[in-house]
Amino acid sequence: MSGILLMTFDDFFVPEWSAMRGMFREHGARVTFFISEPYKLDDDAWRRLRELAGDGHTVGAHGLRHLWAPDRIAALGGDGYLAEDVDPCLAALRAHGFEAASFAYPVSRRDERSDAVLGGVFRRLRGGTGHPAEGGLDTLDEIFTPVAEVAGRRVLIGAGIDTGKLFKPAGVDDASVRSALVRAAAREEAVTFYAHAVADSHECNHVSPARLEMVLTQAAELGLRVLGFDDLDQTGMTSPTPV
Numbered sequence: 001m002s003g004i005l006l007m008t009f010d011d012f013f014v015p016e017w018s019a020m021r022g023m024f025r026e027h028g029a030r031v032t033f034f035i036s037e038p039y040k041l042d043d044d045a046w047r048r049l050r051e052l053a054g055d056g057h058t059v060g061a062h063g064l065r066h067l068w069a070p071d072r073i074a075a076l077g078g079d080g081y082l083a084e085d086v087d088p089c090l091a092a093l094r095a096h097g098f099e100a101a102s103f104a105y106p107v108s109r110r111d112e113r114s115d116a117v118l119g120g121v122f123r124r125l126r127g128g129t130g131h132p133a134e135g136g137l138d139t140l141d142e143i144f145t146p147v148a149e150v151a152g153r154r155v156l157i158g159a160g161i162d163t164g165k166l167f168k169p170a171g172v173d174d175a176s177v178r179s180a181l182v183r184a185a186a187r188e189e190a191v192t193f194y195a196h197a198v199a200d201s202h203e204c205n206h207v208s209p210a211r212l213e214m215v216l217t218q219a220a221e222l223g224l225r226v227l228g229f230d231d232l233d234q235t236g237m238t239s240p241t242p243v
């Protein structure tokens with residue numbers, strides 16, 4: 001059994017993701033796009049998102065207005081939060097032909113209660129973690145899951161691999177990113193990454209095309225399968241039991 005890279009992208013940068021179609025295809029990579037603020041997508045972006053889904057990539061949800069789940073659940077209760085930020089996001093995706101089975105937490109804010117609330121709606125949830133004070137991403141145990149267990153995990157924690165925001169570096173270098181891929185291959189683990197826009201420079205958080213290419217090239221060289229969240233439900237893997 002080989003290791004797995006779960007590469008995910010958040011927010012609404014569909015044109016930028018769509019420009020990477022060829023790169024994904026060349027590397028045999030399937031990835032996951034978590035959509036927030038779907039009202040920002042125009043007809044062309046929806047068409048491009050359908051193309052990406054047609055290529056085998058997964059489309060998940062990331063909140064109608066990108067609200068912080070634990071805070072909104074504390075304010076409104078679970079059902080109130082779902083009605084406010086999750087159900088309308090799902091409805092917008094559904095109106096364009098997407099059934100989202102997974103959800104990424106806005107700003108990675110989550111807790112046990114939010115996992116229970118969202119676990120009743122989605123098969124899988126993606127959280128996130130900061131970078132290690134020292135050492136590479138391979139030291140972040142929470143971003144790794146044994147391959148044999150990954151399909152059954154309800155919550156998968158990712159590490160950000162963005163290169164920057166505007167001209168400010170995001171604080172993780174290529175060697176640190178590579179260390180996580182090497183670990184996943186050596187230990188037969190699934191490792192989860194997240195990024196946002198794909199661009200050399202962008203006002204929002206973004207990963208450079210060069211880093212993305214490096215990640216996908218190294219994943220292939222290390223024998224990692226690069227899979228979308230929905231791919232984890234394929235035969236031979238055990239899905240999470242419904243709550």
Ligand SMILES: [Zn+2]
Pocket residue numbers: 010011036062066105106107
């Ligand atoms: Zn986000």
